[in-house]
Structure formats: C-alpha cells, structure tokens
Amino acid sequence: MKRLLQKIPDSLLRVGTAFIVFIAAVILVRSLIPASLKNTEEHRKATVEREVAHPVRYAGSEVCADCHEQFELKKKGYHKNLACETCHGVAKEHTENPGDVKPVKNTKREACVLCHIYNPSRPTGFPQINPSIHNPMRLCIECHNPHDPKPQHTPQECQACHAQIARTKAVSSHARLECTTCHTVPEQHKITPRQVRPTIPSDRSFCGKCHAKESKFVGTPKIDLVMHGEKYLCWQCHYPHMPEVE
Ligand code: HEC
Ligand code: HEC
Ligand code: HEC
Ligand code: HEC
Ligand code: HEC
Ligand code: HEC
Ligand code: HEC
Ligand code: HEC
Incomplete structure (x- = not known):
C-alpha cells in the first residue's frame, strides 16, 4: 500500500486530496441546509407557516365604524377611497385595546403633502397644490377636515385661479371684455377645473x-x-x- 502510494506522482496525490476534501465539504454543507430549502413541497409549506405566524397588524376600516363617527363622515367625502389606516397607521392593537394603545395621528402638513404635492405624473384632475405657496406656515387641517376635505369655498372669480391672465388683460385694449365674452364656462369648471373645461374660440x-x-x-x-x-x-x-x- 505504502509503495503504491509512493508510485503515484505527488501532484496527482495533491489533486486527489483536494478533490476528496471538496466532495466532503459539499456533503457537509448540503446536510446543513434545511430540508425546506431543498424540497419545493417543504419550502411552500414552511413559507405559508411563516407568513401565517406573523401577527395581523391592520384592522381594516370597517371595524372603526363601531366606535368612530369619522367612518360615516368619510364615506361620502373626497377621501372615501382612503383607508383609515393609510393616515393612522396600523391599528389592530388599538381596536382591541383602545384605552391603552393609540394610533398615529399625524397633523403635520407633510402628511397631506405626500399625496397632494404637484407632480406631473399624477392623473389629470387630481387635486394638487404647491405647498410653498398654498397657505404656507399653516396646518392643512385648519382649513380642510381630513375626514371630509373640501376647499373652503368655491372661488367665483376667474382671477382667483387665472391671476396672470386677468392682470394681463386688465391693462390691454381688451380690458373691458368679460372673460365670458370669449369663453363659455360651465359652473363645474370652478369646482373641478381640470375635468370640466371652458370653450376656447x-x-x-x-x-x-x-x-x-x-x-x-x-x-x-x-x-x-x-x-x-x-x-x-x-x-x-x-x-x-x-x-x-x-
Ligand atoms: C372598540 C372601540 C374602538 C374601535 C373599534 C376603534 N377605536 Fe379608535 N378610539 C377608541 C377610543 C375609546 C379612543 C380614545 C378616545 C379619547 O381618548 O377621547 C380612540 C381614539 C382614536 C384616535 C385618536 C387618537 C389620539 O391620539 O387622539 C384615532 C386616530 C383612532 N381612535 C382611530 C381608530 C381607527 C383608525 C380605528 C379602526 C382601525 C379605530 N380607531 C377603531 C375606540 C375605538
Ligand atoms: C387623510 C388622512 C386621514 C384619514 C384617511 C383618516 N383620518 Fe382620522 N385623522 C386625521 C388627522 C390629520 C386627524 C387629526 C385631526 C385634528 O387633530 O384636528 C385625525 C383625527 C382622528 C380622530 C381623533 C379625533 C379628532 O378629530 O382629533 C379619530 C377618532 C379618527 N381620526 C378616526 C379616523 C377613522 C375611523 C378613519 C377612517 C374612517 C380616519 N380617521 C381616516 C387624518 C385622517
Ligand atoms: C394617501 C393619499 C392621500 C392623503 C395622505 C391625503 N389625501 Fe386628500 N385626497 C386624496 C384623494 C385620492 C382625493 C380625491 C381625489 C379625487 O376625487 O379625484 C383627495 C381629495 C382631497 C381634497 C379635495 C380637493 C377637491 O378637489 O375639492 C382635499 C381638500 C384634500 N384631499 C385635502 C387633504 C388633506 C388636508 C390631507 C391631510 C390631512 C390629505 N388630503 C391627505 C388622497 C390623499
Ligand atoms: C388657510 C386655509 C387653508 C390651508 C391652511 C390649506 N388650504 Fe387647501 N385650500 C384652501 C382653499 C380656500 C381652497 C380652494 C381655493 C384654492 O384652490 O386655492 C383650497 C384648495 C385645496 C385643494 C384643492 C386644489 C385643487 O386644485 O382642486 C387641495 C388638494 C388642498 N387645498 C390641499 C391642502 C393641503 C394638502 C394643505 C396643507 C399643506 C392645505 N390645503 C392648506 C384653504 C386652505
Ligand atoms: C378654481 C380655479 C379656477 C377658476 C375659478 C377658473 N378656472 Fe379656468 N382653469 C383652471 C384650471 C386649473 C385650468 C387648467 C389649466 C391647465 O390644465 O393648464 C383651467 C383652464 C381654463 C381654460 C383653458 C381650457 C383649455 O382647454 O385649455 C380656460 C379658457 C379657462 N380656464 C377659463 C376660465 C374662465 C373664463 C374662468 C372664470 C369664469 C375660469 N376659468 C375660472 C382653474 C380655474
Ligand atoms: C400673421 C399675423 C397676423 C394674424 C394671423 C392676424 N393679425 Fe391682426 N395684425 C397683425 C399685425 C402685424 C398688425 C399690425 C399692423 C397692421 O395694422 O397690419 C395687426 C393689426 C390688427 C388690428 C389693428 C388694426 C388697426 O387698424 O389698428 C386688428 C383689430 C387685428 N389685427 C385683428 C386681427 C384679427 C381679428 C385677426 C384674425 C381674423 C388677426 N388680426 C389676424 C398680424 C396678424
Ligand atoms: C366683443 C367684441 C370683441 C371681440 C370678440 C374681440 N375683440 Fe378685439 N377689441 C375689441 C375692443 C372693444 C377693442 C378695443 C378698441 C379700442 O378701445 O381701441 C379691441 C382691440 C383689439 C385689437 C387692437 C389692439 C390695439 O390697440 O392695437 C386687436 C389686435 C384685437 N382686438 C384682436 C382681437 C382678436 C385676435 C380677437 C379674437 C381672439 C378679438 N380681438 C376679439 C373688441 C373685441
Ligand atoms: C377676446 C377674447 C378673449 C377674452 C376676453 C379672454 N380670452 Fe382667454 N383665450 C382666448 C383665446 C382665443 C384663447 C386661445 C389661445 C391659444 O390657443 O393660443 C384663450 C385661451 C385661454 C386660456 C388657455 C390658454 C392660456 O393662455 O393659458 C385660459 C386659461 C384663458 N384663456 C382664460 C381667460 C380668462 C381668465 C379671461 C378673463 C380674465 C380670458 N381668458 C379672456 C380668448 C379670450
């Protein structure tokens, strides 16, 4: 046996040893990988078990109706499609223990600006504002009820929204012409201006x-x-x- 080994060239012996060590390592590593990562069936089962074990943190909006009138209020308003927990965060624990666990109540401008800052990629007609000129320094909720947001009043003057055009016209030879001489303006234009548009000659x-x-x-x-x-x-x-x- 010893002689046999001596006959084999050193280099071959080293390659052989390395090969055996490699195979041993592969077997060892494979035995360490849990079955659920090697077998698809087991993998699925383990994933489902893991996900089911997560605690449910959202309660959904329906349950809030039991204790809060905001539910009825919101249902009819512009925010009807927003879930309560979009703004108030996860609230399952609160529904189970309302006395001790309070949901988030973010009154800052940033909370509203997130969705309402002007962004050209938003759909046409989506109500957007430029927060640096739209009543800066004041909380949005001073003027808009978060559960039933409305603009405080509908501006009647074209000038409220088309200030630059109105100022330009005022010093032109068309100063005495009403805007409506040339544009037919549906009342709804003043409420949802991007969706209902006036005529143009x-x-x-x-x-x-x-x-x-x-x-x-x-x-x-x-x-x-x-x-x-x-x-x-x-x-x-x-x-x-x-x-x-x-
Ligand atoms: C079992 C009744 C109950 C349910 C269900 C419930 N709440 Fe409440 N909630 C309360 C009570 C009680 C208070 C405390 C009122 C107080 O402090 O004046 C409260 C307070 C709040 C507050 C105010 C927290 C603050 O800091 O002032 C918010 C926001 C709120 N709930 C949101 C929710 C939302 C969202 C849901 C649904 C996911 C919900 N609640 C479901 C009972 C409930
Ligand atoms: C667009 C975000 C938004 C949504 C959606 C929303 N809330 Fe609120 N909620 C607020 C803000 C902001 C306040 C703080 C109002 C304040 O302090 O005047 C508030 C306050 C509250 C309060 C405390 C009472 C109060 O007026 O301070 C309760 C209770 C509440 N919300 C429940 C709900 C429930 C229930 C829903 C779903 C039906 C809901 N909210 C949906 C933003 C929201
Ligand atoms: C998660 C996104 C989201 C957040 C956060 C949010 N809004 Fe809205 N808001 C909407 C949607 C959606 C509408 C309805 C748009 C429509 O009808 O086309 C809306 C409508 C409005 C309108 C009605 C505008 C109009 O055309 O008359 C006002 C005002 C408004 N939101 C104010 C607020 C205020 C104030 C806050 C913060 C308390 C807030 N929003 C937070 C999504 C949001
Ligand atoms: C001082 C009161 C006041 C404050 C504070 C205020 N708004 Fe307004 N907002 C109004 C009035 C009045 C209108 C309707 C006239 C207009 O478009 O300027 C309006 C209109 C809007 C509209 C509808 C715009 C459109 O084109 O349909 C949105 C959205 C809005 N506000 C969101 C906000 C948000 C978000 C904040 C906080 C960052 C905020 N507002 C702060 C008074 C206010
Ligand atoms: C509440 C704000 C508001 C009021 C009030 C308002 N507009 Fe507009 N108007 C808009 C907005 C926003 C647009 C769309 C601008 C855009 O898409 O670039 C618009 C667009 C227009 C257009 C262009 C339509 C098109 O197809 O390009 C005309 C014309 C116009 N308005 C005329 C008027 C006249 C005339 C009045 C007064 C009788 C008036 N508007 C009142 C906000 C308003
Ligand atoms: C190709 C450019 C062009 C077009 C298109 C055009 N104009 Fe003019 N218009 C001018 C120029 C330049 C002047 C000033 C020089 C002049 O009096 O010919 C003028 C002058 C006028 C004047 C003043 C005339 C005076 O006596 O003071 C009126 C009114 C006028 N245009 C109306 C119109 C009307 C209405 C239309 C459409 C039917 C129109 N223009 C189309 C270029 C144009
Ligand atoms: C309801 C009538 C009326 C309509 C419609 C009208 N204008 Fe005029 N336009 C006037 C009047 C009034 C003046 C001022 C006359 C004056 O005081 O010198 C004027 C002045 C002008 C001038 C002369 C400016 C100057 O002083 O050099 C031009 C150019 C002009 N209009 C172009 C137009 C164009 C273009 C249109 C179509 C978009 C149009 N107008 C539609 C009534 C009208
Ligand atoms: C003499 C007729 C006339 C009068 C008066 C008039 N417009 Fe126009 N307006 C037009 C015409 C024509 C266009 C189309 C211009 C174009 O397509 O280049 C237009 C375009 C517009 C537009 C869309 C394009 C832009 O320039 O932003 C708005 C918004 C608008 N007008 C608002 C107003 C308002 C607000 C008033 C009153 C302060 C007014 N117009 C008065 C004839 C008029």
Missing part, C-alpha cells in the same frame, strides 16, 4: 364678429377678415388677452 370668424370690416360693433379697429393674416388663426399673432401689436 375655434376660428377667425369669432374675432371677426367685432373686428371684421362688415362688423356692426362700434369702436373697434376693423380689418379685412379675408386678407388680414389670412392663413393663420388670429391668436397665432395676437395674444387674445393682450392683442396689441407693436
């Missing part, structure tokens, strides 16, 4: 009503509707809220 003849040579409108400069800037819409050259041309 669609063709040259609209301006022609007051400015065409044939127009009976008194006191306006007149142009030849056919020849003047013919191919283009009037507002490609005249900003309608400041139509002067230098």
Whole structure:
C-alpha cells in the first residue's frame, strides 16, 4: 500500500486530496441546509407557516365604524377611497385595546403633502397644490377636515385661479371684455377645473364678429377678415388677452 502510494506522482496525490476534501465539504454543507430549502413541497409549506405566524397588524376600516363617527363622515367625502389606516397607521392593537394603545395621528402638513404635492405624473384632475405657496406656515387641517376635505369655498372669480391672465388683460385694449365674452364656462369648471373645461374660440370668424370690416360693433379697429393674416388663426399673432401689436 505504502509503495503504491509512493508510485503515484505527488501532484496527482495533491489533486486527489483536494478533490476528496471538496466532495466532503459539499456533503457537509448540503446536510446543513434545511430540508425546506431543498424540497419545493417543504419550502411552500414552511413559507405559508411563516407568513401565517406573523401577527395581523391592520384592522381594516370597517371595524372603526363601531366606535368612530369619522367612518360615516368619510364615506361620502373626497377621501372615501382612503383607508383609515393609510393616515393612522396600523391599528389592530388599538381596536382591541383602545384605552391603552393609540394610533398615529399625524397633523403635520407633510402628511397631506405626500399625496397632494404637484407632480406631473399624477392623473389629470387630481387635486394638487404647491405647498410653498398654498397657505404656507399653516396646518392643512385648519382649513380642510381630513375626514371630509373640501376647499373652503368655491372661488367665483376667474382671477382667483387665472391671476396672470386677468392682470394681463386688465391693462390691454381688451380690458373691458368679460372673460365670458370669449369663453363659455360651465359652473363645474370652478369646482373641478381640470375635468370640466371652458370653450376656447375655434376660428377667425369669432374675432371677426367685432373686428371684421362688415362688423356692426362700434369702436373697434376693423380689418379685412379675408386678407388680414389670412392663413393663420388670429391668436397665432395676437395674444387674445393682450392683442396689441407693436
Ligand atoms: C372598540 C372601540 C374602538 C374601535 C373599534 C376603534 N377605536 Fe379608535 N378610539 C377608541 C377610543 C375609546 C379612543 C380614545 C378616545 C379619547 O381618548 O377621547 C380612540 C381614539 C382614536 C384616535 C385618536 C387618537 C389620539 O391620539 O387622539 C384615532 C386616530 C383612532 N381612535 C382611530 C381608530 C381607527 C383608525 C380605528 C379602526 C382601525 C379605530 N380607531 C377603531 C375606540 C375605538
Ligand atoms: C387623510 C388622512 C386621514 C384619514 C384617511 C383618516 N383620518 Fe382620522 N385623522 C386625521 C388627522 C390629520 C386627524 C387629526 C385631526 C385634528 O387633530 O384636528 C385625525 C383625527 C382622528 C380622530 C381623533 C379625533 C379628532 O378629530 O382629533 C379619530 C377618532 C379618527 N381620526 C378616526 C379616523 C377613522 C375611523 C378613519 C377612517 C374612517 C380616519 N380617521 C381616516 C387624518 C385622517
Ligand atoms: C394617501 C393619499 C392621500 C392623503 C395622505 C391625503 N389625501 Fe386628500 N385626497 C386624496 C384623494 C385620492 C382625493 C380625491 C381625489 C379625487 O376625487 O379625484 C383627495 C381629495 C382631497 C381634497 C379635495 C380637493 C377637491 O378637489 O375639492 C382635499 C381638500 C384634500 N384631499 C385635502 C387633504 C388633506 C388636508 C390631507 C391631510 C390631512 C390629505 N388630503 C391627505 C388622497 C390623499
Ligand atoms: C388657510 C386655509 C387653508 C390651508 C391652511 C390649506 N388650504 Fe387647501 N385650500 C384652501 C382653499 C380656500 C381652497 C380652494 C381655493 C384654492 O384652490 O386655492 C383650497 C384648495 C385645496 C385643494 C384643492 C386644489 C385643487 O386644485 O382642486 C387641495 C388638494 C388642498 N387645498 C390641499 C391642502 C393641503 C394638502 C394643505 C396643507 C399643506 C392645505 N390645503 C392648506 C384653504 C386652505
Ligand atoms: C378654481 C380655479 C379656477 C377658476 C375659478 C377658473 N378656472 Fe379656468 N382653469 C383652471 C384650471 C386649473 C385650468 C387648467 C389649466 C391647465 O390644465 O393648464 C383651467 C383652464 C381654463 C381654460 C383653458 C381650457 C383649455 O382647454 O385649455 C380656460 C379658457 C379657462 N380656464 C377659463 C376660465 C374662465 C373664463 C374662468 C372664470 C369664469 C375660469 N376659468 C375660472 C382653474 C380655474
Ligand atoms: C377676446 C377674447 C378673449 C377674452 C376676453 C379672454 N380670452 Fe382667454 N383665450 C382666448 C383665446 C382665443 C384663447 C386661445 C389661445 C391659444 O390657443 O393660443 C384663450 C385661451 C385661454 C386660456 C388657455 C390658454 C392660456 O393662455 O393659458 C385660459 C386659461 C384663458 N384663456 C382664460 C381667460 C380668462 C381668465 C379671461 C378673463 C380674465 C380670458 N381668458 C379672456 C380668448 C379670450
Ligand atoms: C366683443 C367684441 C370683441 C371681440 C370678440 C374681440 N375683440 Fe378685439 N377689441 C375689441 C375692443 C372693444 C377693442 C378695443 C378698441 C379700442 O378701445 O381701441 C379691441 C382691440 C383689439 C385689437 C387692437 C389692439 C390695439 O390697440 O392695437 C386687436 C389686435 C384685437 N382686438 C384682436 C382681437 C382678436 C385676435 C380677437 C379674437 C381672439 C378679438 N380681438 C376679439 C373688441 C373685441
Ligand atoms: C400673421 C399675423 C397676423 C394674424 C394671423 C392676424 N393679425 Fe391682426 N395684425 C397683425 C399685425 C402685424 C398688425 C399690425 C399692423 C397692421 O395694422 O397690419 C395687426 C393689426 C390688427 C388690428 C389693428 C388694426 C388697426 O387698424 O389698428 C386688428 C383689430 C387685428 N389685427 C385683428 C386681427 C384679427 C381679428 C385677426 C384674425 C381674423 C388677426 N388680426 C389676424 C398680424 C396678424
């Protein structure tokens, strides 16, 4: 036996030893890996057991109705699709022991801004604000009830929302024209402005009503509707809220 070993070249012996050590290591490691990681069946079972063992931390909104009137209030308002625990955090323990465990009650602006800060990727019509100019330094809940948020009042003046256009028009030759001379504005536009939009004049003849040579409108400069800037819409050259041309 000894002679046999001596006959084998050293290098081969070393490779052989390394190979045996490697196989032994593989067997050892495999035996250390729990069965649930090697067998799909066992793996599934163990995962289900582990997840089931987690304590349930959310209670859902329905149970809150038993003790809190906010549930009824919220149901009809703009926040109807938000779960109570979206804002108040996990509350299962609170429902079981309301005296000792209180849910989160975050009154800070950040809590609302999270969803309402202007972000172009939000859907059209989603109510968004710019927190640095929308009543800064004050808590949102001073003016909006978190369980039934509404804008305090619906602004009636176009100027409340279109200040820059109103200021521009006020110093232009169109100053005396009402906004509604040129735009038909549904009442709903003032409540959900992005969803319900006013009309915008669609063709040259609209301006022609007051400015065409044939127009009976008194006191306006007149142009030849056919020849003047013919191919283009009037507002490609005249900003309608400041139509002067230098
Ligand atoms: C079994 C009755 C009960 C249920 C169910 C219940 N609450 Fe309450 N909750 C209470 C009581 C009692 C108080 C303490 C009122 C107080 O301190 O004036 C309270 C207080 C609160 C407060 C105020 C905490 C504070 O710091 O002022 C919040 C927020 C609240 N509950 C949210 C919830 C939410 C969300 C749910 C549903 C997931 C819920 N509650 C379910 C009984 C209940
Ligand atoms: C948009 C976030 C939001 C949602 C959704 C919400 N809350 Fe609140 N909740 C608040 C804020 C903010 C306050 C603190 C109001 C305050 O201090 O004036 C509050 C206060 C409370 C209070 C304490 C009473 C009070 O007025 O201070 C209770 C109770 C409560 N909420 C229950 C609920 C229940 C029940 C639901 C679900 C039906 C719910 N809330 C949904 C934000 C929310
Ligand atoms: C988890 C996201 C979320 C949070 C947090 C949240 N909101 Fe809202 N908010 C909404 C959704 C969704 C609507 C309904 C939008 C719609 O109807 O298109 C809404 C609607 C509103 C409206 C109605 C705007 C309108 O068009 O008249 C106001 C005001 C408002 N929220 C204020 C608040 C205030 C104040 C807070 C903090 C207490 C708050 N929101 C927190 C998601 C949120
Ligand atoms: C001083 C009172 C006041 C405070 C504080 C206030 N708001 Fe408002 N908010 C209003 C009024 C009034 C309107 C309606 C007029 C307007 O759009 O400016 C409004 C409108 C909104 C709208 C609807 C905008 C739209 O385009 O439909 C949202 C959303 C809103 N506020 C969220 C908030 C949030 C979030 C905070 C806190 C960061 C906040 N507000 C703080 C008074 C307030
Ligand atoms: C509550 C705020 C608010 C009030 C009040 C309001 N608007 Fe708007 N208006 C908006 C918003 C927001 C848009 C959409 C702007 C955008 O998408 O860039 C808009 C868009 C428009 C547009 C463009 C429509 C389009 O398809 O591009 C016109 C025109 C307009 N408003 C006219 C008016 C007139 C005229 C009044 C007054 C009778 C008025 N608005 C009152 C907020 C308001
Ligand atoms: C003389 C007619 C006329 C009057 C008066 C007028 N507009 Fe316009 N407005 C237009 C026309 C035309 C367009 C389309 C411009 C374009 O597409 O380039 C327009 C576009 C708009 C737009 C959308 C494009 C933009 O510039 O942001 C808004 C918002 C708007 N008008 C608001 C108002 C408001 C608010 C008033 C009153 C202060 C007003 N308009 C008065 C003719 C008028
Ligand atoms: C309801 C009638 C009316 C309508 C519609 C109207 N305008 Fe005017 N426009 C006037 C009046 C009034 C003046 C001012 C006349 C004056 O005092 O000199 C004026 C002045 C002008 C001026 C001359 C500015 C200057 O002083 O150099 C231009 C350009 C103009 N409008 C373009 C338009 C365009 C473009 C439209 C269509 C978007 C339009 N107007 C729609 C009534 C109207
Ligand atoms: C291609 C650009 C262009 C287009 C399109 C255009 N205009 Fe003009 N408009 C001008 C220029 C430049 C002037 C000033 C020079 C002049 O009087 O010809 C002017 C002047 C005017 C004047 C003042 C005339 C005066 O005597 O003071 C009125 C009113 C006017 N345009 C209305 C309109 C109306 C209405 C339309 C649409 C039917 C329209 N414009 C289309 C470029 C244009």
